[in-house]
Amino acid sequence: MKVICIGRNYTDHAKELGTETPTEPIFFLKPTTACLYPGQPVKLPDIAGEIEHELELVVMIDSYAKDVPVNMALGLVASFTVGLDLTARTLQNELKAKGLPWEKAKAWDGSAVLGEVELPMTASTDLQALSLELKKNGNTVQKDTTAHMIFTVAELIAYVSRFITLEPGDLLFTGTPAGIGPIAPGDVLEGFLNGKKMLSATVAKG
Ligand code: ZN
Secondary structure: OOEEEEEOOEHHHHHHOOOOOOOOOEEEEEOHHHEEOOOOOEOOOOOOOOEEEOEEEEEEEOOOEOOOOHHHHHHHEEEEEEEEEOEEHHHHHHHHHOOOOOHHHHOOOOOEEEOOOOEEOOOOOOOOOOEEEEEEOOEEEEEEEHHHEOOOHHHHHHHHHHHOOEOOOOEEEOOOOOOOEEOOOOOEEEEEEOOEEEEEEEEOOO
């Protein structure tokens, strides 16, 4: 099992990062040790600078696939939830400036926070018409619709599968909308899909 994350998949988020809108999907991996399962507190890593939240639609893959065509890609999705792609932003910016890989800023233990509610894919599920919302301490900080993704979930799955074999249990984080921001000890983070609470996590104190 692996965690595949997509970068810059919403135009407004690419803008807030001051980067260009990509012409092909950008992806990177997190190890399984990055997964933080429901009920566990978020522990901030020993990394200097800001640690930021990125709320994302997360889909679970339930079969092996390589070179899957776009029109078959959603058949691999068993269920979906939301997750937080926690990012050591200050460090990431330093790594980017030097042209170095991002893993140190992205792949640390507990950096992939998973929602406690999982919804099954059904014939009527439209993954491109979901409203995503993150509240921090009760205030909305990220809110957008998956209709604003640059690349659809099907396109992302097809693209990644050209390079990496997908396996049952793989998680795909599909990119964050605008509104990323820092987290601090004591913060309560709540993620919603279509108004339904899917994730809640507290950032551990000290
Ligand atoms: Zn992300």
